[in-house]
Amino acid sequence: MSGSTAAEPWIRRSANPKLDRVMVTPEGVSLNVTVAAAGARAGALALDIVIILGLIFLVTIAGLMLLWGLGVAFDGNLENASGPLQLLAVLWIISVFLFRNAYFLYFELGDRAATWGKRAVGIRVAARDGGRLTAEAVIARNIVRDVELFLPLVFLTSGEASGSMTDLTAWAGFLWVLMFLLFPLFNRDRLRGGDVIAGTWVIQNVKRNLGDIVAPSAANLSGDGTATVTRYQFSDDDLSVYGEYELQTLENVLRSDQNEALQKVAESICQKIGWEPGSGDERVFLEAYYTALRARLERSMKFGKRRKDKFSPHE
C-alpha cells in the first residue's frame, strides 16, 4: 500500500516507521495511518477481558441476590421455586454468552469502532481497503476471536479440570493458543486471524489540536504583506543555509516556547549566517527568520522545488 508513494514528502515518519501506512480514501486522498502496535493490542484485549469478567461477575452477583430474595420469598423452601430458579439460570447462561460474543460486536459497530479496552489505549478497527467498515466485517473478525482465544482457554481449563487431558493434547492445545496469539507478530500489518478473514486492521487514533499561527509577531510587524519588511532583514544567502527539516525544527521550538531553547537556537542560527547574536529579543528574531525562511521555501515549492534539509543541494 505504501510502496509506490514512499517518496512523497508528506509521508509521515513516526517513532516506529515499520508501522506507518498510507490509506487512500474513496475521494482519492492519501492519509497517513499508523498500525496499532502488538503491545497496544494485547493491552486492549487484556482490559476487555477484565471488563467482560467484571460484567459476568456483576450479573452473577445480581443473580445471587435475586436467589437470596427468592429464598426469602419462598421461606427458604427452594423446591417450590424451581420455575423462577430455572428462569434465572437461563438468563445467566444467555447473558454470559452475550457478554462473551456481543460485547465486541456492539462496541465495534459503534461510531468509534472500538471496545472500551481499545478506546483506553487509543486504537480502533478500520477496513483495510479504505472503504466502509461493514457490520459483516465486524462480525467475521469477532467470530474468529472465539477460536483464537476463548475456545483454547476453555479447552485447556476444562480438560485440566476433568482430568481427560493427556500430555499430548495439553501441548497441542498450548501450541494452538500460541499460534493464534502470536499470529499478529508474524505479519507486517499486525493482523490477527479475524482481521485476515474480515479485511480489517487495527490502527491508532489521532487527535491533534489546531495550534496557533507559528510566528504571529512577524505578522504584526509587517502590514503590507511582504516578508522582509521587519526589524530584521535577511538576504538570500542568509536564508539559503537551511531546508524544510530545519524549518520544522524551528517551528517546534517556537511552538514549545522555551526560553532556553529559543536562546540556543537563535545563537546557532546567528553563528551560521554570521550575525552577531543579540540578547533579549530571541523570539522576535526567530519568528522573523522563520517567516522569511518559510516564505522562501514555500515560494520555491510552488515551482515544484523542495529542499529537504540543509544538506540537500539547491535547486
Added chain:
Amino acid sequence: MSTEQALSAAVLRSDRFRLEREADWIRLEDIVTKMEKGKSRKLSDDDVLALPTLYRTLLSSLSIARENSLDAGLIDYLEGLALRSYFLVYGTQTSLGRWLGSFFSGGWSRAVRAIQLDIWIALFVMIAGAGVGYILVAGDSDWFYALVPGSYSEVRVPGATEEALRGTLFGSQNEGGLGMFAAFLFSNNAQVAILAFALGFAFAIPSILLLIHNMALLGAMLWVFAQRGLTVDFIGWLSIHGTTELFAILLAGAAGIHVGRSIAFPGTRSHLKAASDAGKRAALVMTGVIVMLICAGLLEGFARQLIDNTAGRFAVGGAMLLLWLLYFIGFGRERRRPET
C-alpha cells in the same frame, strides 16, 4: 484581532490560506468530537447535513496544504482531523438493530445461497461421516467406544437392551430444568458451530474433519439403536431438533469450507482479498447459524421432552426443515443486488 485583521496582517500566503478556512475546520472538528462522544443526537440538522461537505472541503484543504504550506503542525492537524471525519463519514452507519432487520429480510438467505457449492460439499462430507461411523461400528463394535466419548455412553452402548434404549428415547417428560437444559445446549452447540466455521481458516481441512467426526458419532449411535429395531424411533427423537441443529452445523461447516477454499484457491484475487470477501459472506451465514441453534436448543430442551411420540416428533422436525428450506431457497430473491 478579528479574522479580517489577522488575514490582512498575515505575512505568509499559507497562513492566509489557513485563516480563510479555519472556521470550517473548527466547525468540523466540533461535529466530529460530538459524534465520537456518542452525542450525535445533539447535533443540529444543519451540522449533520454539513458533515460530508465539510469533510470533502477538509480533504481538499489538506491536499492544498501539502503542496503549499510548510507549517508541519497545521498539516498534522488537518491529517488527523481528516482521518477522524473519514471514519465518521465512512463509518459503519448501521446500528446492531437496523443491521439485524436487513439481515432477516433477505441478507441471510442471500448469503446462504451464495455458498451453495460449499453446502453441497459439507452435506456430502456429513453423510459420508455418518456412513463411515455406521459401517465401522457394524464391522467391529469396539469402534463405538473409540468414536463416542465416555459421558454419552452410559446406557447407549452396543449390546444394550431394547427397553434400556427405548427408555432414553421416551418417557422423560417429567425431567426438570428444561429451560436451563435448552440454554445450556444452545450455548454448547453455538460454540461447536463457531469452531466448525473458524477452523475453516486453516484451509477448511479441520472443518471437514470436525464434521466427519461429529457425524461418525451419530452414525455409530444409529447403529446401536438399529440393532434393537429402534431406527425409526431414534431418527424421530433426533429429528425434532436435529433437522434444525444439523442444518445449522451443516451451514457452519459450509461457511468454514467456503473461507478455507477461498484462501486456498483465491482465483484472480489476492489471498487476503479473497479471504475477506469470503469471510464477510460467511459471517452472515454464521450469525444465522446462531439463530438456528437458539431454535434447536429450544426444540431440544422443550419440544423433545414434551412430545413423546415418534409421529409428533417427525411432524415438528419435518415442519422445521421445510421452513428453513423455504426461507433459504425462496426468501429475499426479488431484491437482487447489482454486483451479484
